[in-house]
Amino acid sequence: MINKRNMATYGIALVFILALNFLLPRMMPGDPLMAIYGEDALIQMTPELKAHLVERFALDEPIWSQLGAYFWGLLRGDLGHSYYYNAPVSEVILGRLPWTCLLVGSSLVLSTVLGVVLGIESGWRRGRKLDKSLLTGLMALGGFPDFFLGIVLLLVFGVTLGLLPLAGALTPYAELSGLALSLDILKHLLLPLASLTLCHIGGSYLLTRNTMITVMQEPYILTARAKGLSDSQIRYHHAGRNSMLPVFTRTGMWLGRLVTGALFVEMVFAYPGLGYLTYEALLARDYPVLQGVLLMVAVFVLVANLLVDLTYPKLDPRASYAH
Amino acid sequence: MLRIEGLNVSYDSERILNGIDLEVKAGETLAIIGESGAGKTTLGLSIMGLLNGNARGRIAFDGVDLLSLSKDEMRELRWNRIAMVFQNDEDVLNPVHTVLGQVLEPMVEHRLKNKEEAEQRASQLLSEAGLSSDKFYAYPYQLSGGEQQRALVAMAWANEPELIILDEPLSSLDAVSRLEMMELLKRMGRGRTILVVTHDITAAANLATSIATMYGGRIVERGATPAVLYNPRHPYTRALLRSYPGMATGKDLQGIKGRMTRGVSGCPFHPRCTQAIEICRREVPLLVKYRERLIACHRGGIIPALSVKGMSKSFGSVKAVDNVSLVIDGGGTLALVGQSGSGKTTLAKAITGIIKADAGDVYLEGEKVSRRGKDFYRRVQMIFQKPGEALSHRLSVLEAVKEPLDIQGIETEAKRINRVKKVLEEVELSTSADFLEEYPHHLSGGELQRVTIARALVLDPQVLIADEPTSFLDSSVQAKILKLLLNLQEQRGLSMLFITHDIAVARKISDRMAVMLGGKIIEEGQSSGILASPAHPYTQSLLKAAQGNSQLG
């Protein structure tokens, strides 16, 4: 099981990230307010507002008080205020998070499951026809950037065939509910999901296939064969089960990139997730939102790693023993 | 039950098994012994149908040729009728499944039992195999080597197979667990047919009713366990046993010259065999019946290098040697043990013709010796108790060792000197010019004895008769000389008659032993057997005396 030392490592990492997030804008040359909010926002600010902000961040006080104010804000879930959206940053981010979770989450699950299954089948038939075609096909797909796949899909299914919507996550102003709403969401999801999944399937496929090939040489596979087990039992229960282990770790790491993983695809499809938000914030130079997203990413990576650490021993009993 | 005929197996054009003929009867436990690389495991795997290589021939199990079965038929047969306990290397058990899960799996997958019944039976088997119940749900890495081995055994027994193949079942165990495992296998193996594949002679001796020796992908000897172990007749079996540390004999370990190579023509053992003849290089010997056992050797197994039949010699009314018959195995050592006055030396002298026997014949490689001329002495040489007596004090080392060559008129002078130098190296003496010019009285006792050994060996004899060659040496030198003789035997296949009054020395050097008392041989047999259970009271007293000495020392 995960031990205290590991936990401490996570704690230290978290503090480090937070500290960085705090220090960076303050270390930039010039007015920290400008670093925090950006030039444009600053020009629009009234002197009162400025004074209010200086007080809020305790900018005129020593650095320790500033730090205290910063953490206090974080604890209350206060990530600052976005002048572009005219809303608290946390609210802006939380509004986009579900869409990203839906898109990236389902593509992660889909690409992993498909990758593992195809990898197992392919590795089992190493060097045979199915293996060769899968290998070439998926490697080729994985070679394209996800937004390129997105554009192609968009052109084919959205523009030419007109089967699926071109942009967004919902039909605007349709006021749908229930099943119709779900269907609408699904329709909008389909193309970005497909591009992300197709792009990432190659990774888990290749990893599974290669592990599978190594695992097939293991003595316990010979044991399983000697026991007269059916091929599928050997393939999944014995070989597959062991071949999944590295993919699991890899997928866990990907989970951390959930937030930004879909940046380009979300841009192509104008999908209102965090990636798209980042893009918008960049264009608008909405520094508070960008910082908020950055913090989210960092925390996500940490949490994802923690999750992997916690669950891996359940999959591979040796892991809790080896350390 | 299992009948293998003409089985050939090759991996990528490399032959692993060569014309294996083997029969295992129902209820029998057969051990296949041999060095690693002999093809033992491959044999086990080919019976299971788990080879990646190419198998030709016939493996008849209950009359059905396994090699002709379809994939599905073979799968149906596996574990239900033939199961295997794999050598417990790393990860023979799947690391991510519990032990119990792996034991019950074959029962469930072969639809013999439902999950609960299978679980019950698996637990029962595991406890029968001696795994404590708190370990049933453990993962393999949480178990010790011994516990894993127990789990493997339980797993193999799961589907009640008729034939079980054990591959090195004791290899991963410490001494105590080995003993327990041996007991366990004996108990659980009752009533089943078992094939044990091992390089571990003790395991084979304890488990098997009969033994087959394998070398270079062939079976070279097959017989009942005691016969093969106590009286090996194939040169390889004897060499294998000699190199195995056992408690039964006190003999020093002897290696086998050279190393195993694949793809040799003729007899696979011929590059290492010390009694190989021309035909061995060309033709593969067949496995044929030879007195209650099967042997694959052109010479019918270990040849009798020298035998004596009905030899007698009297001095006046004293019968010094009384109707003695002996056989010295080719490449083996026969120790002739007895106190002074028992007639040992007279016998040796009569054999070599130094004195004339009243009756009896001597045979060299089965041929009767009628005249002891140059030819005889080229093949039979003797070394004596007191090296000083054998060497003329007027001859230098070089001259003394070269003399037999001069007498036999062999080769040119330069070549003779070369041979002398070579043999001096063999007996671990210096070949410097200074040393070659030394005279005997300047040499130490150990050096002198080495010089006499060199002199005896320079003609490349087949038989060496050594009469108390170490009794005048102090014990550390004695140990070195004994070791030297064993090495020479290993390299040259020298056959030795080693005469000694000291049964402790005999034990160190001999394969077989003959005890002599009052001119008669009163007991003869495999040294390990005689040492373990001496039959004659005289032998017993000799042994007791020796043990008393060793307790003193």
Ligand code: SF4
């Ligand atoms: S004598 Fe010939 S056939 Fe017999 S073991 Fe030696 S080499 Fe092989």
